[in-house]
Structure formats: structure tokens, C-alpha cells
Amino acid sequence: xxxxxxxxxxxxKASIKKASELGISVCIAILDSGGHLKVFHRMDGAWLGVxxxxxxxxxTSALFEMETQIMDNYSKPGADAHGIDLSNGNLMTFAGGIPxxxxxxxxxxxxxxSGGQVAQDYAVAQSGESALKA
Amino acid sequence: xxxxxxxxxxxxKASIKKASELGISVCIAILDSGGHLKVFHRMDGAWLGVxxxxxxxxxTSALFEMETQIMDNYSKPGADAHGIDLSNGNLMTFAGGIPxxxxxxxxxxxxxxSGGQVAQDYAVAQSGESALKA
Amino acid sequence: xxxxxxxxxxxxKASIKKASELGISVCIAILDSGGHLKVFHRMDGAWLGVxxxxxxxxxTSALFEMETQIMDNYSKPGADAHGIDLSNGNLMTFAGGIPxxxxxxxxxxxxxxSGGQVAQDYAVAQSGESALKA
Amino acid sequence: xxxxxxxxxxxxKASIKKASELGISVCIAILDSGGHLKVFHRMDGAWLGVxxxxxxxxxTSALFEMETQIMDNYSKPGADAHGIDLSNGNLMTFAGGIPxxxxxxxxxxxxxxSGGQVAQDYAVAQSGESALKA
Numbered sequence: 001x002x003x004x005x006x007x008x009x010x011x012x013k014a015s016i017k018k019a020s021e022l023g024i025s026v027c028i029a030i031l032d033s034g035g036h037l038k039v040f041h042r043m044d045g046a047w048l049g050v051x052x053x054x055x056x057x058x059x060t061s062a063l064f065e066m067e068t069q070i071m072d073n074y075s076k077p078g079a080d081a082h083g084i085d086l087s088n089g090n091l092m093t094f095a096g097g098i099p100x101x102x103x104x105x106x107x108x109x110x111x112x113x114s115g116g117q118v119a120q121d122y123a124v125a126q127s128g129e130s131a132l133k134a
Numbered sequence: 135x136x137x138x139x140x141x142x143x144x145x146x147k148a149s150i151k152k153a154s155e156l157g158i159s160v161c162i163a164i165l166d167s168g169g170h171l172k173v174f175h176r177m178d179g180a181w182l183g184v185x186x187x188x189x190x191x192x193x194t195s196a197l198f199e200m201e202t203q204i205m206d207n208y209s210k211p212g213a214d215a216h217g218i219d220l221s222n223g224n225l226m227t228f229a230g231g232i233p234x235x236x237x238x239x240x241x242x243x244x245x246x247x248s249g250g251q252v253a254q255d256y257a258v259a260q261s262g263e264s265a266l267k268a
Numbered sequence: 269x270x271x272x273x274x275x276x277x278x279x280x281k282a283s284i285k286k287a288s289e290l291g292i293s294v295c296i297a298i299l300d301s302g303g304h305l306k307v308f309h310r311m312d313g314a315w316l317g318v319x320x321x322x323x324x325x326x327x328t329s330a331l332f333e334m335e336t337q338i339m340d341n342y343s344k345p346g347a348d349a350h351g352i353d354l355s356n357g358n359l360m361t362f363a364g365g366i367p368x369x370x371x372x373x374x375x376x377x378x379x380x381x382s383g384g385q386v387a388q389d390y391a392v393a394q395s396g397e398s399a400l401k402a
Numbered sequence: 403x404x405x406x407x408x409x410x411x412x413x414x415k416a417s418i419k420k421a422s423e424l425g426i427s428v429c430i431a432i433l434d435s436g437g438h439l440k441v442f443h444r445m446d447g448a449w450l451g452v453x454x455x456x457x458x459x460x461x462t463s464a465l466f467e468m469e470t471q472i473m474d475n476y477s478k479p480g481a482d483a484h485g486i487d488l489s490n491g492n493l494m495t496f497a498g499g500i501p502x503x504x505x506x507x508x509x510x511x512x513x514x515x516s517g518g519q520v521a522q523d524y525a526v527a528q529s530g531e532s533a534l535k536a
Contacts, residue, residue: 004178005175005176005177005178009175034182036176036182036185037174037176037185038176039174039175039176040171040173040174040175041139041143041173042139042170042171042172042173043139044138044139047331047332047333048168048170048302048303048330048331049328049331049332049355049356049359051170051171052355052356053352053355053356056354056355072350076345076350077345085351085354086354090354090355090358091351091354092351092352092354092355093350093351094348094349094350094351094352117348118348118349119348166302167302168300168301168302168303168304168450169302169450170302194451196450197449197450197451198449198451199449211478211479214496214519214520214521215496215520216474216478216495216496217487217494217495217496218455218494218496220458220487220488220492220493220494221451221454221455221458221492221494222451222454222455224492225451272446273443273444273445273446277443302450304444304450304453305442305444305453306444307442307443307444308439308441308442308443309407309411309441309442310407310438310439310440310441311407312406312407316436316438319438319439
């Protein structure tokens, strides 16, 4: 079971709404549970550099089934799996990537957001994730 | 001047409508004129393999400012620039990629579609392009 | 609107002059605002290794619209976006990359310099940027 | 012994002059004999896609010490080394890449030109090469 186009569109729409309220321009990437691109949206005014960051955040959350900032506990200098962020063509290990789950708790994809301050990106990604459940 | 998020969304929506009428599931990629991802949509049921094809078609049309099948006249075996499709991380040289232009004829981005038969992909991309002008 | 060949040549010429005064051999890369190479110059005697550093500095400044050393505030260990330098095929986050702007403040490209000490690279890049305005 | 910055600049200047006479906009890449970028110039109006083509033509000529169209005799379907153009991150095997040689016939670098018709690219590259000897 994978995130559907309808679900992804709903997540993107909610994310754009939240980002607009925050007054920021972000990229939003929705991947399926295999890490393959499902839906992507770059708001006008977002930096070109955050296209890849949003996708990599979503990839990190899809491939390791956790929020990106959790991965940091394992990947940071001195931690058990220090440097694991250099795997898989590089991971992003700060907030903004969240796994998307079905009603029964299975990972069906992920969302990655980048473009604002990190706490803002996270709030936008949470909005997107919440919209999925609605 | 670059394709806006509104224009890109309109192009994607029109492409999905056309693909649905044709009974096919495609990926639609909209890039800006620099070849950077603006909006992407994978319809439910589309092969995973066509994600990259759609993006590469759009990239080909953005970087060379021409429809992808035109590039084939130059790139095919025996043609003047045979093998140019091995440049830029590989190009796609069959129909489905179209430059997007502003009212005054400037390239502002491109659309790439993949997932159906090639003639169908082209028809879907044309629908997307037309929606931009509406 | 993008940096022109004339502007790029002027920036490179001024950079070479400054580097010569400092007695160093550098690489100078000028990109457009989409991160695409416009003009590049490797002075005789520059290390081969700094070709990529100069280009990556310029890429960092084009894609994130900021001087490279500013990015370090966000990307360094412990900072909010720690590890963002692993995005976009790797960024450079020490001084020597500067966005190039039009008279009305729009980013039209970037300059990246590498080959001397970091403070020298930065001074050379500033010379290049100033020449653009002249 | 390697192509110097002065020689490279001279080759680029002559190439631009020739391209302007032909009414085309091209990219010109000068590499050293190790295939490392020395000088690059993108004329205003050149397609973004030909940046990589010019560099790959020059790379092909530097790494195999021959004009790019000669390589085609070996790389084309049915030829002895068919598919060798897929090595080295992909080669370009149509005209526009030429080795640069010292007075005593040693390869000191290469020039690659792309942006016009293939015969035009070749003529421009030849102008660049000739300027080196002047």
C-alpha cells in the first residue's frame, strides 16, 4: 500500500497553506515508501537549493521510516552510526522530513519540506502529514 | 521570467485530465528554464521507471529549447550530432517533452510526460502546454 | 535576467588582477542564477583540486542566494540545518562564493574563487563582484 | 607542459570572433592534457544544454588525443570499440573537439565547441586551435 496521488495532493495543498500563513516559500516533496517521487511542488520564491533538500529529507524519512531529526541521534559525530548520513547519496538529518503512515500504522510514503527556518519547515511538514489523515 | 507555480499546476491538471481520458497513468514533470524541478505529479498506476523519463524529457526540452522528438533529428545514429543524447546526464529524444513559452515567445520552462504510448505522452504534454496559455 | 558574458569577463579580469596583486593563483567560476557555468578561468599554477571548489562555491551562492560563509551559520555541526552542505551534490560553506546582483537587487548569477587562503579568496571574489557594478 | 592561461584565452577569443562571424552562440571549453578545466566561456544566447557538450567534446579530445569525429570511427555501432563513448562519464564523438599541441607536437590540452551546426562548431574550434599557434 502506497500513498495515493489524492493523498499526496492533499498533503501538498495543506503544506502550501501553512507555509503561506508563515510567510515563507518552500519546496514540498512527497515520496512513496520505496523512496520514489510521487508529487513535488516548489512555491514561487523558494531558493533553487531547497529542491534537493526537500527531496532528500523525504528520502531519509522513507528509507529509514523515521523523522529526519531523529536520524541525527544516530548519525551525528560521536553517535553509534556517525556518518550514516553519507549513505544513500546523502541524507538530511534535521527536521522537515516525516514518514506518512496508513490508518494501521504502516509507512506508505514520506513528506519532506525545505525553504524556511527549520522549525517552520517541520511545522509545514506536520500540516501536510495531518492532511493525509483527514 | 520563469514558469509560476500557478501555471505549472494548471499544466499538470490539464495533463492529468487528458491522460485520464486516454485511460493511461503518466508522470508529469514541469521544470523552469534552467532545468530545475517546479512541479511533479505521478498518477496512481504509473510505472516507477517513467519518473525519470518524464523528468529527462522535460530537461531535454528546457536545456535545448526544443521538443524532444526534434532532438532526435540531430542525435540519432548517422545524424550530425549523433550521441549528443549522452550529454547532460543523458537526454530523452522521443516525443513527450515540450518547451513552455511566455506570451512573447521566451522559454520559461518545460513539460515532460511519460507513461503511455509515445503519441499519447505527446498529446498529454500538448494539453499541459495549452493550459499554460489559457 | 542573467549575468552577461561581458559582465562575467569583467568580473574574471578584476579577479585575476586582484589575485596577481596578492601573489596567488586561483580558479574563478561565474555561474548564472540557475547555477549553470557562464565563464571559468584557472590561473597558471593553481591546484587542480580548486577547480571544483571554485565551482561549488559559486553553485552554493547561486542556489541559496547568499555568500558561502553565511551558509556555514546554518550548516555547521549543531546549527539548525547541520549537514545541509551534503545536499545538491555537496556545497562549500567557507568564504569565496558571492551572489552577483543586478542594479535592482535581483540575483543574476554568482562568483566562486578558490586557490589562496580563504580570506584571500574572499577578497578576490569581492573584486570580481565589484567589477560587475562598474 | 600544459596549455597556459594566455594560450587558452587566445583560443577562446579567436573562437568567439569566429562564432560571431558565423552568427552563432557557442560554448567554448579549454582543458589541459589531463582533462581538467582551464578556461570556459558561454556566449550570450547559447543553449544551456551545450555547456556539457562543449566540455565533453574537449574531454574526449584530451583523454584520447584525437579529434572527436575520429573517435566515431571506433565507437560507432559495428566498429571495433563500439560503445567506448559510454566510458569516462560519456564521450562526444562528433566534430567540435580538437587536441591542442605544442610546437613539437605534444598534446598540451584540448578545445571543445558546441552550440551551432556541427560543421560550424568544428570551424570555430579550428579557429581556436590556430590562435594557439600564433
